[in-house]
Amino acid sequence: MEEINLDATDIKLLECLQADASLSNQTLAERVHVSPPTCLRRVKRLRDAGLIECEIAVLNADRLAAALGHGLTALVEISLDRQGAEGLEAFEARAVADDAVQQCYRVSPGPDFMLVVHVADMPGYLALAQRLFTSDANVRNVKAFFSVKRAKFRPKVLFAQ
Template sequence: MPSKKLDRIDRKILEEIQRNGNISNLELAEKVNLSPSPCSRRVRQLEEAGIIDRQVTLLNQNALGLPLTVYIHVSLEKQLPKTLENFERSITSYNEVLECALITGSDADYLLKVLMPDMSYYEKFLLKELNQIEGVSSIRTSFVMRQVISRTELPLSHIN
């Protein structure tokens, strides 16, 4: 649970700004039935509490020539702290990697979500970058054929 107690209005604010991060305070206040000053104050409190982490603009990957979404399972030779730290430090330098998670319940140690322009680019990334990270023992790749759901909004139904 968040450290700040969230009420129905906070939840509505969060739902609205997740849908449209560009919404003006005046529009937001109208949608959540508050006057502008209290609405602005609540947004600031949500930011200060760390509930609103940051605001970003979402770009269209296809329009930018990045139609290939790849999930990569990476296994390391050993799960020693030094090996994990080295891999994590190395992987953060690749802009193509949108997500990297240390996982369990799989043969892999890490799951990466990567965007690429094409297979040729992926081949170079695999051979010249990923395979070169010390401690990597195996790599398994899955290519997304069709994106069924892609959300950025967090579920808030558990908040009363």
């Protein structure tokens, strides 16, 4: 992976975009004090370097609940029997391919993985457990914690000041 050098303008662009990716190029350029063509070129370079993975809309689950139902969010600890590279990579590949898995972290010490999953309801969680945990002979232990309230959700990379 190619290393990219970031200056103060690049950092400011990244901070502005992760706060609001819907900003127009004109507004973004004004906020970081560069010309619009320079801003466009820099953002393209940051995307091409893989620093900007994607731009998404973060939906308000509580506001959508009336129309869609609240759903069920769980934080799930997974421990495997065999922690060799092949076993870890196989489980990780299956987890990240499942749409119900919103986040997947390989962690240490303790469990091997922490997952954040979102499903429609408890039967949806049972189906997920069957797909990911029960059908994998290498899964030794599963511990699920069900969310009763989401107090904060802001995916954000912090930059040293």
